[in-house]
Amino acid sequence: MTPTRRSRVDVAQSVRTLFTRTAVLVLAGVVAGACSSGESILTIGQEDAVSTTTAAVAPPSTDASGSTIAPTSTVAPTTTQAPLAEFGDCPVEALDGADGPVGITFWHGLGNDLENALIALTDEYNASQDRVVVDLQNQTSYDSAIDKYIQSSQDGRPNVIQFPEYTLQSFAQSGTLIPVEACIQASGYDTAPFLDRALDAYTFEGIGWAMPFNVSNPVLYYNRKVFEAAGLDPDDPPITLEELRAASQAIVDSGAATYGWVVDSGANSGGGWFLEQWFGRAGELYADNGNGRVAPATRVLYDDSTGVELLTFVQQMIADGLAVSVGDNSGGTDAFLKVADPVAPGAMTIGTSAAMGLVFSALGGGLIPGLTAEDVGVGPMPGPGEEIGAQVGGGSLWIVGEKGDEETAAAWDFIQFLVSAESQSEWAAATGYVPVRSDSVDIEPLASTYATDPRYKVPYDQLLTSVEGEASLSPVIGPQREVRVATANAVAAIFDGADVATSLADAAAQSNALIASYNQRN
Amino acid sequence: MATDLTLPIDGADDPDELGARAADGAATVDLGGRPERSRGFDEPTGLRRVGRYGLLAAVVAIVVFPIYTTLIAALKPGDKVFDNPLVPDAFTLDVIRAAWTAGNLDRYLINSLIVATIVTVCQLVTSVLAAYAFAILRFPGRTLIFFLFTATLLVPAEAIMVVNRDTVDSLGWLNTFQGLSVPFLATAFGIFLLRQVFLTLPRDLLDAAAIDGVGHFGFMRHVAVPLVRPTLGALALFSFLGTWNQYLWPNLVITEQDMNTVQSGLRILQASIANEPNLVMAGTVIAALPIFIALLVFQRQLVRGLTAGAVKG
Numbered sequence: 001m002t003p004t005r006r007s008r009v010d011v012a013q014s015v016r017t018l019f020t021r022t023a024v025l026v027l028a029g030v031v032a033g034a035c036s037s038g039e040s041i042l043t044i045g046q047e048d049a050v051s052t053t054t055a056a057v058a059p060p061s062t063d064a065s066g067s068t069i070a071p072t073s074t075v076a077p078t079t080t081q082a083p084l085a086e087f088g089d090c091p092v093e094a095l096d097g098a099d100g101p102v103g104i105t106f107w108h109g110l111g112n113d114l115e116n117a118l119i120a121l122t123d124e125y126n127a128s129q130d131r132v133v134v135d136l137q138n139q140t141s142y143d144s145a146i147d148k149y150i151q152s153s154q155d156g157r158p159n160v161i162q163f164p165e166y167t168l169q170s171f172a173q174s175g176t177l178i179p180v181e182a183c184i185q186a187s188g189y190d191t192a193p194f195l196d197r198a199l200d201a202y203t204f205e206g207i208g209w210a211m212p213f214n215v216s217n218p219v220l221y222y223n224r225k226v227f228e229a230a231g232l233d234p235d236d237p238p239i240t241l242e243e244l245r246a247a248s249q250a251i252v253d254s255g256a257a258t259y260g261w262v263v264d265s266g267a268n269s270g271g272g273w274f275l276e277q278w279f280g281r282a283g284e285l286y287a288d289n290g291n292g293r294v295a296p297a298t299r300v301l302y303d304d305s306t307g308v309e310l311l312t313f314v315q316q317m318i319a320d321g322l323a324v325s326v327g328d329n330s331g332g333t334d335a336f337l338k339v340a341d342p343v344a345p346g347a348m349t350i351g352t353s354a355a356m357g358l359v360f361s362a363l364g365g366g367l368i369p370g371l372t373a374e375d376v377g378v379g380p381m382p383g384p385g386e387e388i389g390a391q392v393g394g395g396s397l398w399i400v401g402e403k404g405d406e407e408t409a410a411a412w413d414f415i416q417f418l419v420s421a422e423s424q425s426e427w428a429a430a431t432g433y434v435p436v437r438s439d440s441v442d443i444e445p446l447a448s449t450y451a452t453d454p455r456y457k458v459p460y461d462q463l464l465t466s467v468e469g470e471a472s473l474s475p476v477i478g479p480q481r482e483v484r485v486a487t488a489n490a491v492a493a494i495f496d497g498a499d500v501a502t503s504l505a506d507a508a509a510q511s512n513a514l515i516a517s518y519n520q521r522n
Numbered sequence: 523m524a525t526d527l528t529l530p531i532d533g534a535d536d537p538d539e540l541g542a543r544a545a546d547g548a549a550t551v552d553l554g555g556r557p558e559r560s561r562g563f564d565e566p567t568g569l570r571r572v573g574r575y576g577l578l579a580a581v582v583a584i585v586v587f588p589i590y591t592t593l594i595a596a597l598k599p600g601d602k603v604f605d606n607p608l609v610p611d612a613f614t615l616d617v618i619r620a621a622w623t624a625g626n627l628d629r630y631l632i633n634s635l636i637v638a639t640i641v642t643v644c645q646l647v648t649s650v651l652a653a654y655a656f657a658i659l660r661f662p663g664r665t666l667i668f669f670l671f672t673a674t675l676l677v678p679a680e681a682i683m684v685v686n687r688d689t690v691d692s693l694g695w696l697n698t699f700q701g702l703s704v705p706f707l708a709t710a711f712g713i714f715l716l717r718q719v720f721l722t723l724p725r726d727l728l729d730a731a732a733i734d735g736v737g738h739f740g741f742m743r744h745v746a747v748p749l750v751r752p753t754l755g756a757l758a759l760f761s762f763l764g765t766w767n768q769y770l771w772p773n774l775v776i777t778e779q780d781m782n783t784v785q786s787g788l789r790i791l792q793a794s795i796a797n798e799p800n801l802v803m804a805g806t807v808i809a810a811l812p813i814f815i816a817l818l819v820f821q822r823q824l825v826r827g828l829t830a831g832a833v834k835g
Contacts, residue, residue: 107777111793137779140793148777151687156696156777342604362797366601 084207090183092412094405095131102410104159105135107149109142109395113357114214117430125417132410134160142268142395146481154402159411162213162395164268165201166480169292171398172204173478173522178399181208183412193421193437197463201392201473205296210396211415214354214427215434217390217459218269218277220379221359222348223339227377229256230347237348237379241313244348244382248322251347260322262338262346263314264329265495267481271328271488273393274350274381275302276475278310280391282384283471292476298515300475300483303501303508310384311491312500325495328488340368350381353459354394356432378455380462389466390459391474394433434460477511478518486510596621596804603800621804624795629780630787631812633699637783638765640703645761646754649712654742656713657720658728668717674710680770687774697778706765712757719753720746755823759816766813784809 095102110118115138122136139145142164149161154176163171171177184191191199198212224234230251238244248260265271279286284306287297301307317323324346326334335349336359351359360373380388397418399411417423424435425446440446441460450457466472477483490507494500566574594610595603602612621627655661656668686705695701723746731741747754772786779790791805817824 112795112797115794137777138790138793139777140789144773151691151774152696152777153691155694156691158777340604358797365797367604367797367799369601369605 084179084182084185087182087207088178088401090178090186090399090408090412091405092183092187092409094409095413098131098406098410101130101133102406103133103135104407104410104414105137106160106162106414107137107139107145107158108162109139109145109164110162110214111138111140113361114354114431117357117427120430121418121423121427124423125414128417132413134414143481154400157400159400159403159407160414161398161400163210163398164395165393165474166268166273166477166484168202168204168209169296169476169478169480170518172207172209176401177209178401178408179207179209180211180397180399180412180415183399183415184208187412187416189416193439194419195434195436195438195463197466197473198392198434198436202396204476210398211419212392212394212436213397213415213418214394214431215392215436215463216352216354216394216432217392217434217463218274218350218381219353219356219458219462220348220377220382221336221339221351221355222377222379223257223345223371223375224377225371225375226251226256226345226347230254234377237377238382239380239388240386241310241382241384245313245317245322247348248317252322257347258344259324259338259346260348261317261324262326262335262349263318263323263495264326264335264349265488265492266329266332267484267488269329269332269335269352270325270350271491272484275307275310275487275491277381277391277393278383279306280466280472280474281381281387281389282306282310283467283469285471286475287477290470291473293470293473296519297475297477298519299512300477300487300508300515302487303504306384307504308501311494311504315494315497315500318495319497325492328492340371342369352393353378353432353434356456357430376455378458380458387465387467388462389472390462391466391472392463393474428460429456432456432459434463477515478522479514482514483511486514592803592806595800596807598800600798600800617800617804618808620798621791621801621808624801625787625791625805625808626779627784627787627791627805627808630782630784631808633702633781633787634766634783634785635812636699637702638762640699641706641765642758642761644703644707645709645712646758648708649716649757650742650747650754652708652713653716653720654738654746657717658723658742658746659738671710672714675714683770683774690775696775697781701775702772702781702783703765705771709761712761715757716750716753719750723749752823752826755820756826759820759824762816763813 106122108115108118119136122134126133137158139148142162145161146163146167149157149163157176172179183189194212195215198215199208201215202208202210202212220237222234222237227234227237227247230247231254232247232250238247244261251257251260263270267273276286279302284304285291285301287300289295289297291297314323318325324338324344326338329335332352332355335351336355338346339349356378359376362368363371363373363376381390383389397415399408399415401408403411418427419436421437421439421443424437424440425443427433428435428440429445429449435441435446441450450460486507490498490503493503565571591607594608596617597610597614598612599614599616605611652671656664656671682705690696690701690704693701695704727745728741731745736744766783767785768783769785772783773789776782776786779787782790788802788805788809792802795801
């Protein structure tokens, strides 16, 4: 008993000694801080008061902008010139008068290989000239970049920001950004080599708001080894939904994999974005007023017979054990990992073409035992109808307003670099994005990449073969981020067996309420 | 270490009954299991004992499992992570090293340390001063003001986060240490905790000090604060842990990568290297390590400080 007690006391004492030292330090802090004694508490109280006042007096700058929006009734794609002047001009010459390099900040939401490629491009730009220095800041995701942008005061915002395609209307109407078209016109920039579809995708009410930069669309990723084991031709992946089902059936029947197709219900993948893409491929409108391209959308149309038919098809495949859902796929990797699952894998999944670099490099690094980058096949997104096709997805570059002439000019200079033929060639070859201009395809390194690894060319071909028309342009909806979440919730329920028509009708009703509320505010 | 919760019996031999025993009120509280290991009043025997330890072991297994898998993944080379994910069949520290470099973790750890230190020191100062006032001083409206202070405990931090963020933004303090720390420089919890302990100090001490010509400030510095040391230690540890583990706030006020704390910085690491999950695991291990060590070292103080005043000595 005694030794136990002694050792315990010893430990206690040593800990106590240690603690005493800490306490002395803390006390020193207390004493040092004590000079300003009572004021601390008072100050805290005042800060609370200040914060309340500030919030009441200064509304977020995004709210104060509605008045500058062009009247929605006069919209026509040809009336570009007149309203453009209302959104502030682009002083492209200001850079010439600057003393010393102009520093600008660029927020992006990319990770992995995408981020590395972007860092490489930015470094290249900073090294290539001495007038502009770009500070690249990773905001970890699109959603996080959007949130931080909305929360920040104009001072806290960057000069250039990358936003995903589904924010077009809300940021065009925020009144805090300068349309890139103002800069294009002011500098006489030649957009002839650009893919029309990419430019059109970021045009709202006749004004080109953002510069397409990282254009992606969904493609089919599949395990070639499983295709071979199931007696399917790995060079001929399914294009139509019927073929997708037949291939899945063959895979499951042969036992080559547990499931044929891996689906997910994420808002920016299977639960929202892919559905928009399927509507585009089917030539059907997802939202009214020409997908919001003729005039701002007032309601969604995805609960029509096309939507019911498409989701019934997926639900049936899940019910038949041919497809499996991985849930909301929030990190964007769950569906891919399910294809690599050693226990109950699927053979195919639809994913953004932007993940190509990530998938290949992860497999190249030996992340998944027994699966190499060469085992992954990439095909066009299977979907309704016989013809392949896709809408412009991904992200674009926006110029933030009220930053001063020099910084605005610097931002435009940087954007021109990022979308130059050379940069886009490099960018697409490193990532799996579609270059925003056709001349990038003919120069290195993209020319070699497309020649040696045709998988990279799939999203490019798919985008170019799409049928022209409003349906082939992605839907523009004011609160599209929220609409996608409502849709994704319904899709998740449908995957779990809920009634398709009812779930879609509910989600559409929710979406329409969101849109009505948004349109009323803007 | 410290698997039993027996507290050091200091203060018991202390002749100064009034002071030390009151301050270390909890020191004599026995949380089960005396040093001589006599059966406690609720110690079961036989099968019941097996059942109880079985249950405890199961709970421990559930709690430890995610930590175990994290550690295993952090110590395995990249190409072995999905190979027997539960078996530590390969060992390397390269992953930890790679995560340190790739994640910019040294910078983030320093930021976390600075912010946590600022907040801890300031919370101690403000808590001591306010608690002393509420416990010892007599002034009109004391009860009401104390009630208002404690009422803020009912307001969740998330409820005022937007307003706080706007304030910090309008002060131009985004991406600064003051922006990271200012909303947390005073804590109703700390004031409440310290007030309860100050209340256990006998008023005779104050009277004696007054006779000796010591004012409130001197009494606080030389008598009251030294006597509530254990509680101060616990509060310091609590503040430090709480600040260190903050995630939402740094994410709201930081847009510059270099200003991230380690918790929000991990998010960048995670976003940047989704193809190397073991690096993220290694990053979380690195982020958790300092706080884990602090807890091991100060566990006694934490328990002692928080139970101080629970049972009057």
